[in-house]
Amino acid sequence: MTVTADQYKSVIGLSDLYYALVTQDDDTAYVADTPKKLAPAVDATVTPTTNSNMQYADDAPFDTIVGEGATSLEMNITNLPPETYAEITGKIFDAASGRVFDGNGVPPYVAVGFKSLKSTGKHVFVWFLKGRFQAPTEEFATKTDNPEPKNRKLTYTAIFTEHRFDVASSVKQPVKRVWGDEDVVGFSGTDWFTQVQVPGVTSPSALALSASDPVDDAAAVAVDKTITLTFNNKLPAGAVKNVGVIKADGTAVACVNTLDATGKIMTVNPSANLSAASTYIVAINVVDIYGQALNTAINFATA
Numbered sequence: 001m002t003v004t005a006d007q008y009k010s011v012i013g014l015s016d017l018y019y020a021l022v023t024q025d026d027d028t029a030y031v032a033d034t035p036k037k038l039a040p041a042v043d044a045t046v047t048p049t050t051n052s053n054m055q056y057a058d059d060a061p062f063d064t065i066v067g068e069g070a071t072s073l074e075m076n077i078t079n080l081p082p083e084t085y086a087e088i089t090g091k092i093f094d095a096a097s098g099r100v101f102d103g104n105g106v107p108p109y110v111a112v113g114f115k116s117l118k119s120t121g122k123h124v125f126v127w128f129l130k131g132r133f134q135a136p137t138e139e140f141a142t143k144t145d146n147p148e149p150k151n152r153k154l155t156y157t158a159i160f161t162e163h164r165f166d167v168a169s170s171v172k173q174p175v176k177r178v179w180g181d182e183d184v185v186g187f188s189g190t191d192w193f194t195q196v197q198v199p200g201v202t203s204p205s206a207l208a209l210s211a212s213d214p215v216d217d218a219a220a221v222a223v224d225k226t227i228t229l230t231f232n233n234k235l236p237a238g239a240v241k242n243v244g245v246i247k248a249d250g251t252a253v254a255c256v257n258t259l260d261a262t263g264k265i266m267t268v269n270p271s272a273n274l275s276a277a278s279t280y281i282v283a284i285n286v287v288d289i290y291g292q293a294l295n296t297a298i299n300f301a302t303a
Helices: 082-089 237-242
Strands: 015-025 030-032 036-039 041-057 060-077 092-094 099-101 110-117 123-133 152-158 165-168 171-173 177-181 209-213 218-221 227-231 243-247 255-259 265-270 279-287 293-302
Touching: 015 041, 015 123, 036 082, 060 123, 082 092, 082 099, 110 152, 209 293, 227 279, 237 243, 237 255, 237 279, 243 255, 243 265
Parallel strands: 218 293
Antiparallel strands: 015 030, 015 036, 015 110, 041 060, 060 152, 092 099, 110 123, 123 152, 123 177, 165 171, 209 227, 227 265, 243 279, 255 265, 279 293
16 A cells, blocks of 8 residues: 555644443454544543563563553543533433432443544544543633633543454454544545444444344234344344334234344334234334434234
C-alpha cells in the first residue's frame, strides 16, 4: 500500500464521543450494545503503558523486550447527563426523582469511540474495545464578571479484550483499540458509530427474519404451539414488546415473549391454548441494535 503525504498530516479536532456497554467478552465472542452519545468533547489524551527491558549477554546488549499494558484515556468534556453518569460509573439513577445515588457500585466494562479532524479535512476514527471509567473529576467556582465554564474530566482505562479476534491470516489476538484514517485508501468511517468496530466487522446486514417455527402459511399447527422467531441480527431486550399474535378475526392473543442470550431468537409463548381450526397472524415490528427496522408477519392455521 502506498503511503501518501496526507497520512502525515496532524489532527486538529475532536468530536463524536460515544460509548457502548460491553455485554460479553470471552473465548466464544465479544459483544457490545448499540453505541450512545457520551458527551461533547473538549480534548483527550491517550497514554499507553509500555515497558522496555534490555537483555544483556556476552557482555553486551543482546535484545530489547517491550511490553504493553493498559491505556489511559483522559477526556475533558462539558458535562454528563445524570443517567449517563450513573450508567458508566456503576451508580444508581432514579428516573422517578431524577437523582443519582453515589453508592459503591462497580463500573461496567464499556467501549469508547470518537473521531478527530485532520488538517486535510478528513478524520481519524477510534474505538477502544474494553475499559472502565473512574468517577469524573468535578470543579466548581463562584460566578464572576467573566464567567469561566468548568469542564468535567473523565478518566477511562482501556485493556485488551479476553476474546481473541482473527486479525490476520492464521493470527488470533486480543485487541485493545481499533482505529483508521480516512486518508488511507480503502478505509471508510461511514458506519463507525452504528456499532463498535472490531476486526472483521462490516456494515450490519439488513434486519431479517431468518427462520420461524411454524413457518409462514403452515397448516395443522398444534394448539399448544410455542412460536420461535430467529433473526439475523441481535435485538435489544425491549423488542419482545413489539411482537404479537392476532387471531384472523382481530382478537389479540395474550403471550409471554422472551429473547435468548444471543438476542437473535425470540420465543412467543401463548398464555393459553389456541383455538382449533383457526388462522393466526404473528405481527412483527422490531428494531435491531443497529437501529434497523423490520415490519413483517407470518400466518399459520391450527389443526
